[in-house]
Amino acid sequence: MNLPPLIQAFVLHFGEMGSRWGINRTVGQVYAVIFLANRPVCADDLVDAVGVARSNVAMALKELQSWELIRLKHVPGERRDYYGTLDDIWAIVRKLVEQRKRREIDPTLTVLRELLMQSPASEEERFAQERMQEMHGVIELLTGWYDDIERLETERLVQLLSLGSKIVKALEWKDKLFVAKGGRGKPKAPGDGTAERP
Amino acid sequence: MNLPPLIQAFVLHFGEMGSRWGINRTVGQVYAVIFLANRPVCADDLVDAVGVARSNVAMALKELQSWELIRLKHVPGERRDYYGTLDDIWAIVRKLVEQRKRREIDPTLTVLRELLMQSPASEEERFAQERMQEMHGVIELLTGWYDDIERLETERLVQLLSLGSKIVKALEWKDKLFVAKGGRGKPKAPGDGTAERP
DNA sequence: CTGTTACTTCAGAAAATTCTGAAAATCCAG
DNA sequence: CTGGATTTTCAGAATTTTCTGAAGTAACAG
Numbered sequence: 374m375n376l377p378p379l380i381q382a383f384v385l386h387f388g389e390m391g392s393r394w395g396i397n398r399t400v401g402q403v404y405a406v407i408f409l410a411n412r413p414v415c416a417d418d419l420v421d422a423v424g425v426a427r428s429n430v431a432m433a434l435k436e437l438q439s440w441e442l443i444r445l446k447h448v449p450g451e452r453r454d455y456y457g458t459l460d461d462i463w464a465i466v467r468k469l470v471e472q473r474k475r476r477e478i479d480p481t482l483t484v485l486r487e488l489l490m491q492s493p494a495s496e497e498e499r500f501a502q503e504r505m506q507e508m509h510g511v512i513e514l515l516t517g518w519y520d521d522i523e524r525l526e527t528e529r530l531v532q533l534l535s536l537g538s539k540i541v542k543a544l545e546w547k548d549k550l551f552v553a554k555g556g557r558g559k560p561k562a563p564g565d566g567t568a569e570r571p
Numbered sequence: 572m573n574l575p576p577l578i579q580a581f582v583l584h585f586g587e588m589g590s591r592w593g594i595n596r597t598v599g600q601v602y603a604v605i606f607l608a609n610r611p612v613c614a615d616d617l618v619d620a621v622g623v624a625r626s627n628v629a630m631a632l633k634e635l636q637s638w639e640l641i642r643l644k645h646v647p648g649e650r651r652d653y654y655g656t657l658d659d660i661w662a663i664v665r666k667l668v669e670q671r672k673r674r675e676i677d678p679t680l681t682v683l684r685e686l687l688m689q690s691p692a693s694e695e696e697r698f699a700q701e702r703m704q705e706m707h708g709v710i711e712l713l714t715g716w717y718d719d720i721e722r723l724e725t726e727r728l729v730q731l732l733s734l735g736s737k738i739v740k741a742l743e744w745k746d747k748l749f750v751a752k753g754g755r756g757k758p759k760a761p762g763d764g765t766a767e768r769p
Numbered sequence: 770c771t772g773t774t775a776c777t778t779c780a781g782a783a784a785a786t787t788c789t790g791a792a793a794a795t796c797c798a799g
Numbered sequence: 800c801t802g803g804a805t806t807t808t809c810a811g812a813a814t815t816t817t818c819t820g821a822a823g824t825a826a827c828a829g
Contacts, residue, residue: 377696379686393674398817411694426818426819427775428777428779428818428820453774453775453776462705462708477588484581496609497575497578497609498575500609501575505607508660510660518733521736524736529739533739534716537719538722539719597787614806624788624790625806626789626807627788629806630807650798651804651806652805
């Protein structure tokens with residue numbers, strides 16, 4: 374590995390975090406190098422920078438492309454493939470959330486829907502299904518919120534995030550009005566996951 | 572493994588998802604069994620339910636306790652340790668988010684802060700530090716929002732989530748007022764991660 | 770064509786993680 | 800104390816994941 378100290382420290386950290394983030398060390402390090410680079414980066418640069426086999430770099434690049442976190446960027450007059458991250462940091466955040474939702478949440482939502490269709494064959498199963506219903510309810514609420522928010526322009530999104538819970542003031546002022554109009558979804562419908570456990 | 576079909580399907584799914592969620596199969600399955608159970612569950616029940624070695628169940632329970640996702644629940648007149656999940660599904664969601672933030676984000680925030688203290692020794696490092704600054708900015712904004720929101724009562728939280736992007740209407744109405752008062756943070760300050768990449 | 774450069778694939782090696790069974794420690798009842 | 804029930808620990812086995820080097824494929828310049 375052959376990088377300036379500041380960059381190397383960041384790259385090593387991304388490598389260590391990789392396993393917690395559901396990617397492996399090489400993928401983490403490769404992404405870090407591309408993220409910090411002020412120009413597109415090719416496979417040879419990466420072999421040099423992270424010090425692993427070329428084939429391993431190829432795998433990491435494939436993985437990062439499957440996440441849509443890096444993009445091919447052709448450099449004029451170069452035969453090799455160069456890669457860069459998404460341009461804007463918010464585009465990166467959006468993509469990360471989108472992909473993790475797709476990989477970590479959507480499959481469970483599908484399974485829950487299937488299992489909630491079936492009829493319980495015992496009291497044990499009936500109770501279990503109730504719990505699944507609760508889980509389904511919160512996931513629907515959270516992903517529904519995400520689907521809604523994700524469409525906002527970045528400027529609006531940043532505005533919203535900056536407000537934090539101050540937004541609740543608005544809710545308090547407009548409480549009855551909003552509730553009367555009905556928000557997205559039916560938060561008080563039975564079995565929507567908002568009920569307390571007995 | 573010895574469970575009713577509906578429950579077994581859910582438990583197997585949790586096992587498969589385990590690796591994507593950063594826990595292992597046994598931990599996933601053990602949690603699923605406890606989550607669906609109608610009553611506190613002991614180690615023997617789990618050995619029976621998921622069909623792995625007792626020591627493996629003990630490890631899984633320790634792991635789940637370190638996540639604070641399960642709790643010891645003493646059953647009167649029983650010597651063995653019984654476990655249950657947090658009572659309310661929203662408490663579970665909150666705990667999950669809290670723990671994943673702690674494990675997946677906080678360490679990076681610490682490293683970023685350290686590296687941003689240092690002086691870049693080259694143009695390459697200067698640019699890299701700019702990127703780290705962008706990353707630091709978005710993480711601060713997102714975690715700041717989380718710290719704020721996380722304190723809301725569940726009822727308010729559900730209300731907020733149900734509204735989704737309808738809340739932006741409120742922003743639009745009150746736009747200048749809120750901005751004048753100043754939201755949490757300084758979304759337009761330079762180097763806060765909201766700038767576009769050149 | 771032919772030789773060079775670059776990317777991809779893949780079988781097996783290496784490393785990391787998970788799992789087990791046995792032994793040790795703990796806890797309580799009598 | 801003593802004995803049984805229960806939990807914890809841990810070394811090594813089993814499994815899974817990651818990584819490498821070599822071979823294969825593709826693209827292109829001359």
